[in-house]
Amino acid sequence: MKKIFLSAAALMLMISCNNEDNNTVTDTPETSVIAHRGCASHDVLERQLKEDPSLAKRMQEIELDTETAKAQGRIVNGVIEIPVVFNVLYRTAAENISQAQLQSQIDVLNKDFNAQNSDYNTANNPYSSVRANVGIRFVLDKVVRKSTTKTSWGTNDAMKKTSTGGIAPTSPTTKLNYWVCTIGGGILGYAQFPGGSSATDGVAIDSKYTGTNGTATYPFNLGRTGTHEVGHWMNLRHIWGDATCGNDQVSDTPSHNTANYGVPAVGHRSTCSGTPLEMYMNYMDYTDDRGMYMFSNGQKTRMLAIFSTTGARKSFR
Template identity: 60%
Template sequence: MKKLFFLLACGTLLLNACSKNEKPITGDTPEAEAPLPQGRRCASMDVLKDQLAKDPSLAGRMARIEELTGRLAKDQSLMRLLPDGSIEIPVAVNVLYRTAAQNISLAQIQSQIDILNKDYNGLNSEYGSVPYYNSVKAAVGIHFVLDTVVRKSTTRTSWATNDAMKRTSTGGLNAITPDSVLNIWIVGAMTGGVIGYAQFPGGTAATDGVVIVHSCFGNTGTAAAPFNLGRTATHEIGHWLNLRHIWGDANCGNDFVGDTPLHNEENYGCPTLPHYSTCTGTPIEMTMNYMDYTDDACMYMFTQGQKTRMLATFLTGGGRNGFAQ
């Protein structure tokens, strides 16, 4: 198990993208429409690296959030400052579609909301039989409710990670009250095989939220295997709530959580269990954690340490306090 670090280690983290040996993606490509993705690729760390370079004050804001997270980890009595019971997250879904299929149905959108409520509350079918890590699995206690659906037709065949989909001025849709509503942008395709990305707490309000490719959203309609069980949104919202990839975006890296094992790197597909790491202590990797890169069918848990990190964001100064009022 890793030692929990409470200060933001920007220097190490920012040398790593969400997937190894891939360059950050910045430009839009209006060429042929991308095929359905076959391997998970999240661009959240690419986007964070770019935002930190453009806004030097962001590092300070994120460091303060880390300090707050550290205090909560040491003193669980701070939980009393959170609302009694579950925190409710209103969700605005902004659909940017080029084809009729990409204009996903309300049923597909609602299926994703239902999945989030199961995954974040330990109600998913796999939760009762988590192998090896039953003692640290966690129901986070966050509920999601669909607030608004906005739709816009576009001629764009592919979107990059430069947040163009989040601005009306660049062909997208502006965020809806992002201080108290989780905005999710649904797009037809993304460059470089990216299937989603999120903005971490502390970032600019105008671009705050999550982006997901339509074929990786929900469990019906256009949702396509191996990302057809809604876990892409579970993963990306984990980033939005300040979780890092479980391998720390480095070989045997640090995800700032004390009860997750060291991973050599990301895992893909559905690894045979137990899957051992060659990092210190050769622990069994937590390939079933939502913050790995495994297929939807093979990820199904958060840990108590991850729960603490997520709930810390709802405290005053945590970046998501507007959702806890």
């Protein structure tokens, strides 16, 4: 298991360990179904760190507060209910996904964050002892729809700004904004970590990987892209720490070589120190939707810490 570290130097290493890939694709249609999960949250964070030098300090303070909240037990009691605003940007009728498809995404979030998903008790899970019921509810607040001529939006937050043809967020300090649009470049979605600007706060996910019905496309048709990205929004890192045998700042997740794809075989081990069994069934890996079905207790504690009385998302309490 990994140990938590909190120095500013370590934080910067963690968030800059990969080469940057801006993925600012615009007006390039997707030509085929995506075979592997692509999440641009880490790349977007690297861009934001370059654009805003003060972001690293804010994120370091969030890390320090997270550790204090965990150590002192300043974690929210009861159930947090998060209103979700869907901002749908569409060029075709297929991209203008139905209310039923959007509601199915809310249903998935509620199941996955409350240990009510049908695959939660999957047999042969070596990490069943650390499975978590995060205990956060989501409710559909409203849907904003806007027709556009753009074929793809990229990852430079264009979909979040009216000046670039997008939709501005609704009350981002008290509502989770979820942009539904074609992103392009092989990216299923991305999220903004706590500490960033409220003007761009939320998650952006392709319509083909939202919810479980309508246009939801296999192997990402079970709504788990939403679960993964909301995990980032709640301050979770990729389980491999965005580096070979990296650190995701969670003590009960094992070291991973890198991302896993598809659905790994039971017993898949890392070649990192100690050759631990990888937690490939974790929502913060890159497996297909049918291969991920749990958060860990350590991830739960980390997520709830941002809703504490001094947490980065305390306004959601």
